[in-house]
Amino acid sequence: MIKKTSLLFTLFLVSSFALWAQDKDAVIETIIQEATENSQLETLGHQLMDGIGPRLVGTPQMKNAHDWAFTKYESWGIPARNEQWGEWKGWERGISHIDMVHPRVQSLRGTQLAWSPSTPKKGVTAELVVLPMVSDSLEFVNWLPNVKGKLVMISMPQPTGRPDYNWEEFATEKSFEKMKKEREEQTEAWRKNIGNTGLDRRTLPVALEKAGAVGIVASYWSRGFGVNKIFGAYTKEIPTVDLELEDYGMLYRLVESGQKPQLHIVAESKELGKVPTFNTIAEIKGSEKPEEYVILSAHFDSWDGGTGATDNGTGTLVMMEAMRILKKAYPNPKRTILVGHWGSEEQGLNGSRAFVEDNPEIVEGVQAVFNQDNGTGRVVRISGGGFLDSYDYLGKWLHEVPREITDEIETTFPGTPARGGSDYASFQAAGAPAFSLSSLSWSYWNYTWHTNRDTYDKIIFDDVRNNAILTAILAYMASEHPEKTSREKAVLPISNRTGEQLEWPSPRSPERNGGQN
Numbered sequence: 001m002i003k004k005t006s007l008l009f010t011l012f013l014v015s016s017f018a019l020w021a022q023d024k025d026a027v028i029e030t031i032i033q034e035a036t037e038n039s040q041l042e043t044l045g046h047q048l049m050d051g052i053g054p055r056l057v058g059t060p061q062m063k064n065a066h067d068w069a070f071t072k073y074e075s076w077g078i079p080a081r082n083e084q085w086g087e088w089k090g091w092e093r094g095i096s097h098i099d100m101v102h103p104r105v106q107s108l109r110g111t112q113l114a115w116s117p118s119t120p121k122k123g124v125t126a127e128l129v130v131l132p133m134v135s136d137s138l139e140f141v142n143w144l145p146n147v148k149g150k151l152v153m154i155s156m157p158q159p160t161g162r163p164d165y166n167w168e169e170f171a172t173e174k175s176f177e178k179m180k181k182e183r184e185e186q187t188e189a190w191r192k193n194i195g196n197t198g199l200d201r202r203t204l205p206v207a208l209e210k211a212g213a214v215g216i217v218a219s220y221w222s223r224g225f226g227v228n229k230i231f232g233a234y235t236k237e238i239p240t241v242d243l244e245l246e247d248y249g250m251l252y253r254l255v256e257s258g259q260k261p262q263l264h265i266v267a268e269s270k271e272l273g274k275v276p277t278f279n280t281i282a283e284i285k286g287s288e289k290p291e292e293y294v295i296l297s298a299h300f301d302s303w304d305g306g307t308g309a310t311d312n313g314t315g316t317l318v319m320m321e322a323m324r325i326l327k328k329a330y331p332n333p334k335r336t337i338l339v340g341h342w343g344s345e346e347q348g349l350n351g352s353r354a355f356v357e358d359n360p361e362i363v364e365g366v367q368a369v370f371n372q373d374n375g376t377g378r379v380v381r382i383s384g385g386g387f388l389d390s391y392d393y394l395g396k397w398l399h400e401v402p403r404e405i406t407d408e409i410e411t412t413f414p415g416t417p418a419r420g421g422s423d424y425a426s427f428q429a430a431g432a433p434a435f436s437l438s439s440l441s442w443s444y445w446n447y448t449w450h451t452n453r454d455t456y457d458k459i460i461f462d463d464v465r466n467n468a469i470l471t472a473i474l475a476y477m478a479s480e481h482p483e484k485t486s487r488e489k490a491v492l493p494i495s496n497r498t499g500e501q502l503e504w505p506s507p508r509s510p511e512r513n514g515g516q517n
């Protein structure tokens with residue numbers, strides 16, 4: 001009798017497990033099928049990157065993006081909201097047009113920096129000057145009146161527009177070594193000279209502006225063919241523009257050879273006062289444990305030299321597509337699945353830090369956070385983030401992902417927590433198990449990250465699709481996991497640099513009133 005009961009019980013266990021396994025496979029199958037046969041990635045990518053454009057904090061385009069995401073989620077039957085967490089200086093980019101008008105006419109490739117003050121409608125025309133070599137700040141101050149009415153070139157002219165990999169392929173070893181040595185010496189001399197002025201990259205443009213310069217011309221080469229990084233301006237009244245290496249170098253040489261080149265710059269922009277900043281949040285409510293959360297995370301903002309396609313348009317697409325798929329394949333999750341499209345990551349993880357600070361009960365209920373923010377490539381690295389038991393659960397979840405996706409993924413357990421870099425750091429600092437889904441580079445650091453070439457054509461949709469499948473399956477597995485995940489922290493190693501024990505990061509407050517200085 002006892003034996004019989006126990007046999008029946010065993011049979012029951014086996015069959016219910018089999019049933020669950022079958023359901024589980026069905027959900028995963030549906031996820032893969034929906035992602036491959038009904039992908040929305042190309043459409044979403046086109047609407048976001050080509051239609052809305054770059055998403056600099058404080059711009060109308062950032063607000064348009066939040067409204068667009070809200071509408072998308074609602075159209076998929078996923079309740080969404082735009083949560084205000086702060087305010088920022090409002091600004092809108094207008095036309096940038098830069099021409100050399102003397103000693104000959106040539107249209108140049110360049111753009112105003114983010115937050116650059118506007119030129120008058122008709123633009124400004126003036127002669128270019130370069131910084132002198134000075135031995136101290138007094139000598140620099142004595143030189144400063146020379147900039148009155150001039151455009152000042154403040155970047156070092158690069159000796160070559162060919163990236164190192166191109167030299168490596170074609171130059172003789174001797175010639176490559178010589179170039180690198182000369183460039184190093186030039187860079188060091190440039191750095192020292194700027195130091196001698198007593199100013200730095202923030203204060204130099206402001207000093208030039210005060211001395212009567214009519215514009216700042218810079219060039220921040222990103223070490224690839226035709227690619228520059230485009231950040232923010234420090235001037236308050238006069239425009240700051242970035243020129244691509246080829247044009248910048250040509251003008252610099254013309255100044256040095258005494259040709260007195262002149263530019264005509266039209267850099268229109270609008271100051272819009274203080275504007276609110278948001279995170280877009282959408283949720284599929286948990287049916288069994290609604291107060292526990294699986295969070296899909298990707299910052300929504302970008303710099304605005306390109307259209308923010310790989311930083312972080314692709315992370316955004318991964319999370320939106322994963323949510324859309326989950327709503328179809330797994331509409332009644334055990335735990336709540338929440339997606340956060342954070343604002344102002346680029347200025348210091350501000351949107352996610354605000355969310356963590358404002359929602360302690362959600363952070364407390366976190367089962368897992370999955371963040372993606374380093375380009376368009378397929379995920380090849382996942383770290384346990386310093387959570388001691390992360391291998392136990394993350395390892396199990398990854399096991400359910402198709403081998404062709406996980407085969408390339410290198411895992412590190414327990415790993416160490418991040419000190420910044422992207423929004424998962426905001427959650428790790430608060431003790432919530434948060435993980436970075438880290439991508440294959442596709443030349444991210446030189447060619448797309450914060451550059452004028454971060455555009456739709458750089459997206460590798462097959463890899464992004466791969467990441468959407470991975471994310472959706474991880475979210476599903478994390479939601480179904482029998483227990484709440486352990487948050488036990490690993491003891492961190494001794495720092496090589498300081499010789500002291502590394503400590504876990506602690507939560508930091510966001511900037512909630514940005515761009516006001």
Ligand SMILES: [Zn+2]
Binds near residue numbers: 299373
């Ligand atoms: Zn990013």
